[in-house]
Amino acid sequence: MSLSNSPFPPIADYAFLSDCHTGALVAPDGSVDWLCLPAFDAPSVFGNLLDRGAGSFRWGPYGINVPTSRHYVPGTNVLETTWHTTGGWVRIHDALVMGPRKGTDLVTPHTRPPTDDDAEHLLVRTAECLDGEVEIEAVCEAAFDYGREPATWVVTGADDGAHTADATGDGRTVRLNTDLSIGIEGGSARARHVLRKGERAYCALSWNHDLTVPDDVDDAFARVGRTIGFWRDWLARARIPDHPLRHPLERSALTIKGLTYMPTGATVAALTTSLPETPGGERNWDYRYTWMRDTTFTLQALHYLNLDWEAEEFMQFVADVEPREDGSLQIMYGVDGRRDLTESTRDELSGYEGARPVRIGNGAFDQRQNDVYGAVLDALLLHTRRSRHLPRRLWPLVKTQADAAAAVWRDPDQGIWEARGKPQHYVSSKLMCWVALDRAAQLAAIRDDPERQQAWAAVAEEIRQDILEHGVSDRGVLRQHYDTDALDASTLLAPLFGFLPDDDERIRATIDAIDEELTENGFVLRYRTDETDDGLAGKEGTFLICSFWLVSALAAVGEMDRATALMERLLAIASPLGLYAEEFDVDRARHLGNTPQAFSHLALIQAAGRLVLHERLAELSL
Incomplete structure (x- = not known):
């Protein structure tokens, strides 16, 4: 990790997520600094990689920016990050989730034969408190068209605790969903909550055609689990020699x-x-x-x-x-x-x-x-x-x-x-x-x-x-x-x-x-x-x-x-x-x-x- 004073993380410190339609880069502090929707070469919604005001989406412990460990769940493109805070320990998983194919993909239409599993057009981020207590935060600052158009936010579902908010800009709407309560501050959607040992939480961003989001924390964890299974099943098909390489x-x-x-x-x-x-x-x-x-x-x-x-x-x-x-x-x-x-x-x-x-x-x-x-x-x-x-x-x-x-x-x-x-x-x-x-x-x-x-x-x-x-x-x-x-x-x-x-x-x-x-x-x-x-x-x-x-x-x-x-x-x-x-x-x-x-x-x-x-x-x- 770089010790320079640059506000930009070193290129090598970014983690790569993918659902084989688009990809994301996650900085060590838990911020998604690059995500283009709905495809690899579409305009970015989070573009902090190229300008520190062009949009980001952080999910991590409040006030702590340096994780204890970061690695991929073995055999996958799912990121696992463990954090030690003054109050406890928390483990986070980030995934652009894959799941069973459900009809025609209306977001990024296919020209190739359909497969059993496909992208759900959904970024899911989970957290589990391992010990003590940890204050977790979500800060979503969507900025459409490579940062040109800040998001206009509307909170929905206020009757059940304001767990969903829609961001609109450049003719596109994405949906933020979490089991934390969301508040809007300027151009960002924010949420904070204290997790205690054994408690779990999630945050998700959807851009699928009907803006479907996880039903609850169990569903969010299950989607990450299915994505882990997808990557491991795919890798099992590859011929990888038993070798130090x-x-x-x-x-x-x-x-x-x-x-x-x-x-x-x-x-x-x-x-x-x-x-x-x-x-x-x-x-x-x-x-x-x-x-x-x-x-x-x-x-x-x-x-x-x-x-x-x-x-x-x-x-x-x-x-x-x-x-x-x-x-x-x-x-x-x-x-x-x-x-x-x-x-x-x-x-x-x-x-x-x-x-x-x-x-x-x-x-x-x-x-x-x-x-x-x-x-x-x-x-x-x-x-x-x-x-x-x-x-x-x-x-x-x-x-x-x-x-x-x-x-x-x-x-x-x-x-x-x-x-x-x-x-x-x-x-x-x-x-x-x-x-x-x-x-x-x-x-x-x-x-x-x-x-x-x-x-x-x-x-x-x-x-x-x-x-x-x-x-x-x-x-x-x-x-x-x-x-x-x-x-x-x-x-x-x-x-x-x-x-x-x-x-x-x-x-x-x-x-x-x-x-x-x-x-x-x-x-x-x-x-x-x-x-x-x-x-x-x-x-x-x-x-x-x-x-x-x-x-x-x-x-x-x-x-x-x-x-x-x-x-x-x-x-x-x-x-x-x-x-x-x-x-x-x-x-x-x-x-x-x-x-x-x-x-x-x-x-x-x-x-x-x-x-x-x-x-x-x-x-x-x-």
């Missing part, structure tokens, strides 16, 4: 599932927007969307964990999205599949620790990034091999993406990191175009289409030769782009996608150069900002996905001691709750960027899988 694998699996939008099968890149890559700087982006480049990493992780249902849902989402006029896919889409993610700024918000602007939407959505084709087609091949079936509706996607990659691979683009500078011939983009044509050729063989197989394989080889001619420096290291000798961590994708044999000297030289020259305190940078025109000012932290990629690359070339040592360093910097943001600032040993970051957790799963596999194979060879 079991716990980070489980937490990463739960995080990826928690970032999945159940109605469509999409996975958001992160829960948040505008958490800074550069403290106090402008490198602040909205990550509440689905990136097509995540497809292959998502499929690799889901299939490794034996979560084939989620993999199928995600592939169907990819098949459903609307392509551009040339048949190619955008680099990102909304969780509902929408194409227009026009970026705007909310200049009235202070930003996290002064990092401005706060961005809503992502201006990179219409960039040309040639890596997207390879990500999609690698995912399709992986999924086809796993399911032993290439669905008829996916074959047209193979053709359009392969043909688009063949048409554009010679063109410059913005690269995997969405640089806002001049387009360049990025090696990683060429590499992923090679992946696209190589995988398309293999899919054509499965489809028994020898003509396309040969044509696509020929283009793949042409791309390979072009990279080897123009993308390798004089010292035998893969470049960032054709006009520089600067390093870029994205070239670690070469060994991960089998571009060259693992024992090729250029692969080993690239891995060694990145390990030795593109790291800070042992953690990997994307690139050095003073060597790269990315259109932005300021420095950034090390990128966690790049460090996990280096673990995988080292394992791929047999450098197991180095791979294991780096993995141990990465595990040591996980948040207190086992989560990872986008970046790690080595100077102050803190997490930076949006959180929790799907890419970081996906890369952890891939790296862990390679380490475990190497150990298992070594055991078999004894």
Whole structure:
């Protein structure tokens, strides 16, 4: 926990809750500082994460802000916090609750087949006094549309003690319900009550279509209990090896599932927007969307964990999205599949620790990034091999993406990191175009289409030769782009996608150069900002996905001691709750960027899988 004087809690200290429709971040003091309703990319109702006046919802002991312990109920995304006060002890559970599906979801309609359990569109917070007596308080300061519109509160049910109040703003109403008596003070709803040993209380916020709330404290505790059961039943389906890496694998699996939008099968890149890559700087982006480049990493992780249902849902989402006029896919889409993610700024918000602007939407959505084709087609091949079936509706996607990659691979683009500078011939983009044509050729063989197989394989080889001619420096290291000798961590994708044999000297030289020259305190940078025109000012932290990629690359070339040592360093910097943001600032040993970051957790799963596999194979060879 940070000792700084910042009014903002450290990014790593936030707990992540999810109901697979939206997510919440809970600060150590018991305040929900981030919740967008009704979906991940909707406007926030609690936005204190980005401005200390943009809405929050605290549930905890009055006058005590530092808990004794915080952890997830094992195997779940349900938070358990224990508090010691001057008068006693209290235990609190927080959950975005799940329950048996009851008809059609009118709040966030589904396009995927219904499941037995679904979100109840309800945040439930319970408290149980363990010893002595504790004064518990609820303070709900809803502020709609990212804090622009403070709530108008109306207390209902006054005849039975004023246990319910509705907050309205920006055309939306949410309902606060508790077994404490509610009073309205300014723009907030408040309640306080002394609990004695063995007594229980609850507080709930509802945004379901009829604003249903728990019947009573027993019902509230039962809903949390069912949610615990939901997550544990789901995790029981995953294949998690009995290994020291079991716990980070489980937490990463739960995080990826928690970032999945159940109605469509999409996975958001992160829960948040505008958490800074550069403290106090402008490198602040909205990550509440689905990136097509995540497809292959998502499929690799889901299939490794034996979560084939989620993999199928995600592939169907990819098949459903609307392509551009040339048949190619955008680099990102909304969780509902929408194409227009026009970026705007909310200049009235202070930003996290002064990092401005706060961005809503992502201006990179219409960039040309040639890596997207390879990500999609690698995912399709992986999924086809796993399911032993290439669905008829996916074959047209193979053709359009392969043909688009063949048409554009010679063109410059913005690269995997969405640089806002001049387009360049990025090696990683060429590499992923090679992946696209190589995988398309293999899919054509499965489809028994020898003509396309040969044509696509020929283009793949042409791309390979072009990279080897123009993308390798004089010292035998893969470049960032054709006009520089600067390093870029994205070239670690070469060994991960089998571009060259693992024992090729250029692969080993690239891995060694990145390990030795593109790291800070042992953690990997994307690139050095003073060597790269990315259109932005300021420095950034090390990128966690790049460090996990280096673990995988080292394992791929047999450098197991180095791979294991780096993995141990990465595990040591996980948040207190086992989560990872986008970046790690080595100077102050803190997490930076949006959180929790799907890419970081996906890369952890891939790296862990390679380490475990190497150990298992070594055991078999004894």
